[in-house]
Amino acid sequence: MGDKRLQPPLPRAEPRIRVLHDHVTIDGYRWLRDRDNPDVRAYLEAEGGYAEQAAAHLSALKAEIIAEIEGRQLREGALPSFQVGPFEYFQRHEQGQSHPRWWRRPAGGDRAELVIDPNVLEGAEVFYRLGVFEPSDDGRFVAFSFDVIGDENYELRVRDMETGRDVWQGSRRAAMVAWASDGHTLFFTRERPRLRRQCNELIRLDIATGDSEVVFEEANGYLEIRVRRSDSGVWLFLDVIASSDWSSPVHMGAAEVWCIPADEAGGKWRRIVRRELGCNIYVEHWRDSFLFRADDAGPSCRLVRAPINDPSPSSWEEVVPHRAGVALEEVHILEKHLVVLEREGLRPRLVSRDGRGGVGATIVPEEPSCTLKVGLSAGGIHSVARHPFRSSKLVYSISSFVTPDTVVEHDLADPRSTVLYQARVPGYDAAQYVATVVMAKAEDGVQVPISLVARRDRTNPGPVLLNVYGCYGSTRWPSFMAARLSLLDRGVAFGWVHVRGGGELGRPWHEAATRDRKRITYTDLIAAAEGLVDIGFASRDAIVIEGSSGGGGTVLATAALRPDLFCAVLAKVPLCDILDTEMDFMMPYALQETAEYGDPHIAHEYRYLRSYDPYYNLSADRPLPPTYVDAALDDGQVLYYQPARYVAQRRSCSADRDPELVFRMRMVGGHSGASHGPSVDEERAFRMAWTLDHLRRSSS
Template sequence: MTSGPITPPVAAPHTAPLAAKKPHRREHHNDVYIDDYEWLRDKDSPEVLAHLEAENSYTMARTQNQEPLRQQIFDEIKSRTQETDLSVPVRRGNYWYYTRTVEGQEYGIHCRAPINDQGDWAAPLISGDQIGLAGEQILLDDNVEAEGHDFFSLGSFDLSDDGTQLLYAVDIEGDERYTIRIRTIATGENLPDTIPNTSAGALFDPSGRYLFYTTVDDAWRPDTVWRHEIGAARDTDTSIFHEPDERFWVGVGITRSRKFLVIEAGSSVTTESWLLDASDPTGDFTVVWPRHDNTEYDVEHAIIDGEDRLLIVHNGGGAVNFELVSVAARDPQGTQRMLLPHDPQIRLESVDAFADFLVVEYRRDGLTRLAIDRHDAKGLTELEFDEPLFAVGSAGNPEWTQPTIRFGFTSFVTPSTVYDLVVATGERRLLKQQPVLGGYDPTLYEQRREWATAKDGTRVPISLVYRRDLVTPGTPAPTLLYGYGSYEHSIDPGFGIARLSLLDRGMIFAIAHVRGGGELGRTWYETGKTLTKRNTFTDFVSCARHVIDAGFTTPDQLVAEGGSAGGLLMGAVANLAPELFAGILAEVPFVDALTSILDPSLPLTVIEWDEWGDPLHDAEVYAYMKSYSPVENVRAVAYPLILAVTSLNDTRVLYVEPAKWVAKLREVGADALLKTEMSAGHGGVSGRYSAWHERAFNYAWVLGAAGLNPSESDS
């Protein structure tokens, strides 16, 4: 670092800040790379902070004329949103649990109300701007907890089985390190027990005497599971599981039956589960199946024909898309019963067990599916829907003996909708649909599926939505093309209130379901990672060319968007095919990928080697990653407009990556902007109004880049 007094860079409104060049030598596998901007990594440096603030000032000056549009979009989001609202209550024990919001408040309020008729499983219907349920008790008001903090995030929230105690954990920095507290619900007072620096996902054991939580190592990897006795000093907590392999993370949970506590250790390609009878919380966990490289499995407890069974979804033995077997809980490594065999056309994702039935979730033809298997019936009964694109999944089902299944449904045109399915009869009860104020008419919008052809001939799906009266296929229109394509994470069609501000201005919104995601099964993922990662980028380019060639848009009207690993995608396609895009929005972008994956001391790096490869020890991986890592491949071409959005406290993708990228782009004359949230983490700002302002800022920039509003001030 430099010594002596720091002189913050001063930028005129239309003069981009120029980061100083301080050559840093990086050498691996006989390859030398000179990184002029590695010094920006020191987030505590006044010089670095001054540079980021100067970038923010420049970005605000350059986009000053978009402020009226930003305010208009924010007002549209706000006017369409029912600000005082109530989630559909979830039954647990003798109470309905729900979260409600109040107009003018940033965060939710977690509540419960007694169930008057214990035999009635019908969830109360929510209408209008209902405030709450009769007999409401506030468990936790996030607005109160967030007072005095620029950032607030809830990482754990659990109730003891007897309903007398609340466990919650909060992060007030954005670095995903949470402090656990325990509250006596009757008094609203917190116990002395306070456990800082934990990861998310803490929970009570069924007795309520103990809680289980995880902590992270210096690289932010959850590596140790602890048991804490309520009321005891923290230094007496017991480490019950430690994972020394830096490729693996750990987590702790409990089966729906409350029969077993579960520890899971996993990398992105290998998992291992350990069980403990929950009636003996101080006992020893035992392994279900010993870990085997490149084999993943999930465990669920079921009681079938009076016998404790473990249901295991796994991809061992060549079951690439996973299969479902059951084993005796007393002997999990013994004889297996096949329940759902492997199907190359169906990606089996999960199974949930209840006292009298199973719920199975899977993917077919790029869409999520949900099916019920009653213990007294043969085979699966799939729920059917009449829309061409949709997403469906079960949620809010904590009770072991419940006769209903809660599931959610959404599409590009249907707001998020919650149903209860009566398993015995098949009856669907509509409980609530996300309100969209201001007269939303779904018939005005069209959703459709297109298929691009990749470089190697692979067909790549694209999902589109637009207003029928403003867009005519074949007549080019401004288009926002979104992509992700990593970690087998699928980007499914879903409704977005904020997106209406684009669609109602005549913009098409599209998702490129590129390889590296999971939309078309495990092979779709495996052919877009490690040494096939470039397929992710070239697939996106093919999708861009398809929407242009099919007449949906033109390069002057096409904007690309992606975040995190999708931000890597944005940086890569900016280098591969800059001529196809008018603008690129990169959110918390992983654009200095090779530098990060080379450094095992950085947060989560070693865990990532299964996804990207290990360039530190493998010369082929190093060369391959260097061939696409955005920072290393910036070149002297005409780039589209670029906006990179990041957060100072992000521990997943460090702010330094987009800061370097923008500095490199400026070297070749690219028109690139950097916006850094100075009090936020990977998910951006906290609080719904702050998030709406952030979305309005990004969407105003997108509209400008696509030609629907000037993208910068000329005054």
């Protein structure tokens, strides 16, 4: 690692004793939670200084990778506009500006007017991320939210396009928004401070008067709410969902659904799905019916319809039956077409149907594993993708390990496809790379899929970087990343391991690795690595594992189980102290974590969780592979001191302070890293240079 005389920092320990279920735990680093303590800042800066010195010998390689990343930046082209009411909205990135500005023009017209310039927002020069961008039907108002800190508390504003002024601005805890059709009533969800990171209140805001009121509140801390408008625009839906289920960002199954006509904003919300039904349901509107995607007949879901005036299960009429192994993931409505996104294994397909359920066009990407999205989104974290309702033209986007982001328009009435946009990456030749899916046998015989990409001329076996998440039923699909080419072109293959605990193969895939079965997530990752060695794809001494957030906890827990199998570990903003997170319900997601990992207040669940918790399984007699850890001071999901405590504890458990462990704290930005500027490329280049260095050293 360069200069052997370097000595990692070690903060002082302040032992704190906790007794739970007759088990004594001593924690010496709880004091790192006090960010106002100057000793905390001094320690974080010392760790950053050590990381830079320890990686100083990689400066030339890092600079080379940064130059490569900059050379692959998109030079031309812009995403297509999307239409709301009489206007088309689009972004334009102008030279010298940090962030693209929002513009609009009349549909079919040429003259554009500025809507929002994020560059003038106070703080956006340091950090900026969009939450939502939602115009009203008539275009008079635009609701938008943003975060200029990185803590994911989005400030909501409403701009009057007649005056160009913001006529309303509210709390920094707004999430999803939906306009009523009257053009002046806005509904939005808001997080309650005592239930951090959960949306439990629905607010109705009258822009004309400035009056607002809470119209719905969910008291169950295991549930949260989301508001949306039907594809037809006729209805508003309120979904009450399990907050521990991240299976889909939008088309998530709800335990309970309420609705109101979009033209009756002041009316009474009607409950059309009761939580007593005991299944997960997504509702849409088509013609004279409600459509329900429900898992009542099996986990892969079926599609049923019911009259609007009687949506009870006794009136359900099946449109698409449940099919084992074929997941019905999303439902999209055009005026004359019903489109469902299905997935068989890892491969997605779009299937259009008529009003009776008869199959029309079927769109199947050539990619064996890819990201497929319907509609166009404003790109904000809470933005909803949209597509024109009164049209036969379906817009979708595709991205994979080898295919840069591509937007396609497919005419369902006259089957033709037109590419509206494709990212152009300078110097990229897709023919030089190959993507595939291989299977690895888990401990219990279950086949675990791995999505892989490598250069065609790569020599097998060779080095592999495996990324993983494996939590909350969240899905992770391959997508294109130009920066990744710097690894592929140096002979390193890249893979997504779709371990159980994630949701790639449906709800059972998630439920197979939760609570007292959570270790299956980690043994699946081990099986994937060993499987790639067995088929001659990966070199046994050249496997690196990488994960972010919950996935960061996954790789740390897995490395503790099999430290001999991995030559290095990349843990980005890792959830690495699961027990402590769940013991403090003021922590982000603490309550939801119990559904995933188990409740430590229950003795047998505590003992099981304690057996793999990364923080509490550190010891002097269990050396771990070289590890990169990072965190962000303003992270609103994994708080900065969670990774910091892990690093401090790990150093204290090692006689030499574990010099192969590096820790970087970002002083700007949040959970997803910097939003713009040189630090974005520097962060990626540092990790890649560090990874390449350890792959080289392990095989030399």
